[in-house]
Amino acid sequence: xxxxxxxVRIRSGNQxxxxxxxxxxxxxxxxxxxxxxxxxxKTMIDTLPGKGGxxxxxxxxxxxxxxxxxxxxRGQKAMTATSGPGWALMTETVQYALMTETPVVIATVQRLGxxxxxxxxxxxxxxxxxxxxxxxxxxxxxxxxxxxxxxYELTHIAFTWSELLRTPVVVMxxxxxxxxxxxxxxxxxxxxxxxxxxxxxxxxxxxxxxxDTYYFENPEDVPSFVxxxxxxxxxxxxxxxxxxxxxxxxxxxTLEVLYHLQKKIDANANQMELVKRDIEEGARTLIxxxxxxxxxxxxxxxxxxxxxxxxxxxxxxxxFPVPENKLRNSLHGIERIVIPEENFGGQYRSVxxxxxxxxxxxxxxxxxxxxxxxxxxxxxx
Amino acid sequence: xxxxxxxxxxxxxxxxxxxxxxxxxxxxxxxxxHYCPGCSHGVVHRILMxxxxxxxxxxxxxxxxxxxxxxFAYSYLDIDMQEAAHGRAxxxxxxxxxxxxxxxxxxxxxxxxxxxxxxxxxxxxANRGEKILVVFINNAIYGMTGGQMAPTTxxxxxxxxxxxxxxxxxxxxxxxxxxxxxxxPGAYYVTRVAVNNPRNVRVAKKAITKSIQxxxxxxxxxxxxxxxxxxxxxxxxxxxxxKWLEENMFPIYPLGDLKVPSDDK
Ligand SMILES: Cc1ncc(C[n+]2csc(CCOP(=O)(O)OP(=O)(O)O)c2C)c(N)n1
Ligand code: SF4
Ligand SMILES: [Mg+2]
Numbered sequence: 001x002x003x004x005x006x007x008v009r010i011r012s013g014n015q016x017x018x019x020x021x022x023x024x025x026x027x028x029x030x031x032x033x034x035x036x037x038x039x040x041x042k043t044m045i046d047t048l049p050g051k052g053g054x055x056x057x058x059x060x061x062x063x064x065x066x067x068x069x070x071x072x073x074r075g076q077k078a079m080t081a082t083s084g085p086g087w088a089l090m091t092e093t094v095q096y097a098l099m100t101e102t103p104v105v106i107a108t109v110q111r112l113g114x115x116x117x118x119x120x121x122x123x124x125x126x127x128x129x130x131x132x133x134x135x136x137x138x139x140x141x142x143x144x145x146x147x148x149x150x151x152y153e154l155t156h157i158a159f160t161w162s163e164l165l166r167t168p169v170v171v172m173x174x175x176x177x178x179x180x181x182x183x184x185x186x187x188x189x190x191x192x193x194x195x196x197x198x199x200x201x202x203x204x205x206x207x208x209x210x211x212d213t214y215y216f217e218n219p220e221d222v223p224s225f226v227x228x229x230x231x232x233x234x235x236x237x238x239x240x241x242x243x244x245x246x247x248x249x250x251x252x253x254t255l256e257v258l259y260h261l262q263k264k265i266d267a268n269a270n271q272m273e274l275v276k277r278d279i280e281e282g283a284r285t286l287i288x289x290x291x292x293x294x295x296x297x298x299x300x301x302x303x304x305x306x307x308x309x310x311x312x313x314x315x316x317x318x319x320f321p322v323p324e325n326k327l328r329n330s331l332h333g334i335e336r337i338v339i340p341e342e343n344f345g346g347q348y349r350s351v352x353x354x355x356x357x358x359x360x361x362x363x364x365x366x367x368x369x370x371x372x373x374x375x376x377x378x379x380x381x
Numbered sequence: 382x383x384x385x386x387x388x389x390x391x392x393x394x395x396x397x398x399x400x401x402x403x404x405x406x407x408x409x410x411x412x413x414x415h416y417c418p419g420c421s422h423g424v425v426h427r428i429l430m431x432x433x434x435x436x437x438x439x440x441x442x443x444x445x446x447x448x449x450x451x452x453f454a455y456s457y458l459d460i461d462m463q464e465a466a467h468g469r470a471x472x473x474x475x476x477x478x479x480x481x482x483x484x485x486x487x488x489x490x491x492x493x494x495x496x497x498x499x500x501x502x503x504x505x506x507a508n509r510g511e512k513i514l515v516v517f518i519n520n521a522i523y524g525m526t527g528g529q530m531a532p533t534t535x536x537x538x539x540x541x542x543x544x545x546x547x548x549x550x551x552x553x554x555x556x557x558x559x560x561x562x563x564x565x566p567g568a569y570y571v572t573r574v575a576v577n578n579p580r581n582v583r584v585a586k587k588a589i590t591k592s593i594q595x596x597x598x599x600x601x602x603x604x605x606x607x608x609x610x611x612x613x614x615x616x617x618x619x620x621x622x623x624k625w626l627e628e629n630m631f632p633i634y635p636l637g638d639l640k641v642p643s644d645d646k
Contacts, residue, residue, distance in 0.1 A: 032498070033526035033542070041529070045542045057530055057542055057552055060468065060498035085467065116448050116466060 007186040013177045014039030014081075016148040016184065017107050018047065020155030021079050025194055026105070027053040028071035028078035030064040032086060035119040036175040037109040040081035061086035065093040065106065072102045073236060075199070075227040077159055081107040084126050085116055091133040094168050096238040098138055098261060101166040101214065101223065103197055105158045108170060109178040110291075112368065122175040122370055124291055127347040130170055131320050136258070139265045141169045141272060142319040146177060146294035148184045154274075154317060156192045161272060163197040165264055166222050172319065174342070176292040176370070200224040200232060213245035219260040220267035265321060273323035276315040277330055283310040284335045285380045286359075288327070290316040290348065293340040293371055300376040311380055319348065327355050338379045340364040340371045406434040410459045419619020421609035422450055424576040425518060426457050428586040429489075432593060433460065442485040445474045447499070449491035450524045468499030471506035474513045485596055487514040492533040493523040496558040500532075503558065510567030510601035514592045517559065517604065519634065520611035528614030532556040535633055540614070555633055559606040563639035569601035571640040575608045577623045581636070600642065608634045 011019075018040050021029070029048050031041030048055040054071070058064035061082050068078035082090065087108045097104050110126045112118035131140055141161055143154040155171050162169035200211065213235050216223045223243075226234040235245035242253040278301065289297040294315040304311045314330050316323060337359050339349040346363035353361050362379050364371055405411065408430035416423045433442050439460055446454035447465040455462035465473040470488035478486040495503050495517050506515070522540055523529045530543040533555050537546040547555075563571040570592060574585035585607060592603035608630050610622040617625060 031542075033493075033523045033529040035526055038526055038529065042541055046544060059500065059532055116452075116464070 005187055008183050009186065010181050011148050011184040012039055012179055012181040013145065013148050013151040013173055014109065014179060015043050016151035017081070017145075017155045017171060017173070017178070018043035020152035021105065021159065022047060022051060023152070023192065023194070024077065024156045024159035025196065026077045026079050026159065028056075028068060028076045029053070030056045030058045030067040030078075030080050032058050032061050032064050032082065034061075034083045034086050036111055036179045037081045037083045037086075037107065037173075039178065040107055040109075044079075044081075061089040062093065065090040065097075065104070068104050069093055069097050069100075069102050072097075072104050073100075073228040073234075075197070075225065077103070077105075077163065077196070079105040079107065079159075081109070083109050083111050083119075084113045084129065087126065087130060087133075094140070095134050097168040098134060098140070099238045099240075100236050101261070102168075102236075103159075103162040103166050104168050105155070105162050106168060106170050107155065108172050110172065110174040118368075120175070121368060122292060122342060123367060124174050124293070124341050125343040125347070125367065126172065127319065127341075127343065128351075130172060131351075138262050139269075139321050141165070141167070141265065141321065143169070143171050143274070143317060144290040144319045145171065145173060145317065146289075146291055146315060148182060149188050150317065151177065152189055153192065156194070157274070160193075160195045161268075163195055164222065165268060166197055166225065167261075167265065172291070174291045176295075198222070198224045200226050212243040214241070214243045214257060216243065216260060219256060219263045221260075222264050269321035270325060272318050272321055273326045274316075274318035275323050275326045275330075276317065277326075278313045279330060279332075280305075280310050280312050282333065283312040284333065286312045286314060286330060286334045286337050287376060287380070288314050288316065288337055288339045288352070290319055293342065296371050296373055297340060297376060300373040300380070303373055304377060304380060309380070316348075322352055322355065324355050327352060331356065331359065334359055336360045336362065336379075336381050338362055338364060338376060340376050342366055342371060406431050408434045408439050408459050410457055412456055414457055415453055416450065417611075417613045419610065419612045419622060420450070421520065421576050421607060422518060424582060425489075425516065425585070425607050425609070426451075426454065428576070428582060429487075429516065429589055430458055432586060432590045433485075436590070436593060436597075438485050438593070438597075441483070442487070443477055443481070444487050444489055445470045445477070446489040447494050448525065449494050449518075451489055451491065451518065452525070454489060468494050468497070469502055470494065470499065471511070471513070471515055472502045475506055475509070475511050478511060478513050482512070485514075485593055486512075487516055487593075489516045490518065491524065492517070492519040492521060493526075493531045496556050497523075497532050500558070504561065504565070507562045507565045507602050507604065508567045510569070512596055512599060512601060514589070514596055514603045514605065516589070517606040518609045519606055520609040520614065521555070521630065522611050522614040524611045524614045528611070528616075533558075535629055538629075557634065559604065559634075559639060562604050567601055568604055568640055569642055570595055570603040570638075572604070572638045573606040573608060573634060573636050575626070575631070575636055577610070577626055584636075595642070606634070608636065
């Protein structure tokens with residue numbers, strides 16, 4: 001007898017990021033070793049060539065992301081994986097991808113920082129470092145899985161939004177989520193629809209070979225994609241540019257393009273919202289978690305309820321854009337919000353604090369060792 | 382009944398009568414190293430510090446070792462030691478040497494560090510003729526991160542990210558960065574050594590001694606590649622690794638001087 005309800009394998013979060021990427025149609029990967037993200041690199045090297053893709057070893061992270069951007073300029077779905085020190089080196093090309101509207105997915109597995117930090121220690125300290133890496137303050141969509149299944153699903157979703165919005169998207173893990181291996185039941189993976197960027201087509205209508213590479217009608221529209229090396233001439237620049245993709249300073253059209261880069265994300269922010277909720281009627285405290293602290297929060301909730309206490313819990317899967325609606329409509333009867341984070345000062349708390357009205361927002365913050373369920377429980381009313 | 386009958390005897394060792402033939406130099410701390418058994422790193426640490434001791438420059442010598450397995454070098458080398466970011470050792474060493482020109486400054490870098498992520502720093506440090514010593518531990522692999530393929534990995538060599546062996550059609554042949562360095566006018570003395578047997582250890586030590594003497598004389602960049610092993614990353618015993626080193630690494634990275642000072646010939 002075989003049981004179709006379960007196909008169970010032991011997998012790490014890193015492996016599932018790679019598998020989610022393959023499922024999304026990722027055809028190009030470039031990597032550079034770094035603990036705790038090397039498992040993604042290794043899995044892609046082992047599997048992508050067999051699926052007709054290219055997996056390339058880069059001499060550093062600067063090149064790794066640049067290779068991916070080059071492949072994506074042609075239309076291939078591309079990904080790289082790193083951790084904080086590598087992310088630091090990638091930021092120039094993250095901005096380039098944003099400005100050139102080049103889809104690319106970057107998985108970053110957080111470790112203790114700053115600088116070379118602690119390679120084998122968990123942390124959630126790169127939240128603002130990742131989100132605020134652009135000059136100008138553009139939104140970088142960030143997804144934060146807390147277990148292997150979510151690693152798979154959110155990587156797939158990251159590809160979808162990266163393609164649809166034509167912008168760099170980050171899957172942000174932390175060391176424990178990336179490197180912990182556990183039972184994964186593949187039947188638990190939800191149905192996922194794979195989508196790709198819309199391409200400019202030359203077919204039939206006698207279109208001009210010189211149409212603007214970044215043509216859009218409304219600022220929130222995403223221009224259809226002109227692949228490099230195709231039938232239509234493509235002009236791409238990381239400098240401020242007009243819709244033709246030509247460097248121009250401060251012309252109304254260039255400013256329109258600069259606004260457009262943010263507006264296309266804002267216009268889809270509602271749809272990108274992704275949270276998991278466990279709301280309990282009559283609870284006065286809501287625990288808000290993401291990444292590994294979701295696992296700790298879950299245990300805190302279990303212990304509290306076992307003692308007959310009421311508590312609600314919300315796990316954020318789409319860290320940015322901030323899922324404001326879903327946060328706001330989880331506040332019924334809530335007086336206190338507790339946000340556990342393995343960083344100083346509560347990086348995400350500082351971002352979402354102003355989403356809440358009169359609630360008392362408190363953090364549980366720690367670095368260098370993991371937050372315990374009891375430390376969360378101590379803050380719950 | 383004892384089978385050891387007659388074997389036991391009084392030894393009466395008199396310490397005063399014995400010659401010391403080998404001891405830890407004062408420039409090495411009395412700490413157990415974390416390196417894997419048979420790894421070249423420990424031997425190179427030792428000869429480097431023997432030279433520092435012999436030249437009497439312990440309080441004048443400053444080292445920079447970036448991330449890589451030698452990230453803990455500061456625990457073993459009893460001199461001023463700095464860790465640098467990955468790939469940036471020779472750049473950090475440049476800053477130190479420029480403000481302290483009378484000190485002896487060296488960087489101590491792995492192949493991933495020096496010939497991958499730090500290639501630009503390496504080439505430009507040499508091209509400027511920076512008056513430092515670069516010690517280059519080439520074990521053809523990223524040891525610390527779990528044995529991934531590096532630019533220096535040999536053709537056909539299996540690593541965790543080249544499971545079928547390095548394919549030169551896909552990623553090129555091993556980068557012989559020392560040969561490139563030797564071509565640059567700023568490089569003063571460039572040599573390739575190994576520490577796999579006593580003879581080679583002596584040659585390596587001589588190369589380091591010479592390099593430091595050149596630096597004391599205000600000469601340009603000295604570059605010493607140590608063709609090294611990584612038993613753990615190569616998935617071999619230390620003995621197998623040293624055999625493999627001779628049979629496979631030396632043909633690609635032949636030992637010997639690549640550039641000797643013209644005023645020295
Ligand atoms: C920017 C950045 N990328 C990656 C790493 C991860 N990392 C640490 S050590 C290392 C490789 C070390 O290899 P090598 O220089 O050859 O030294 P070995 O351990 O082999 O002696 C890497 C990739 C890092 N610390 N910083
Ligand atoms: S991993 Fe390799 S380079 Fe690192 S200490 Fe072990 S043998 Fe040496
Ligand atoms: Mg190495």
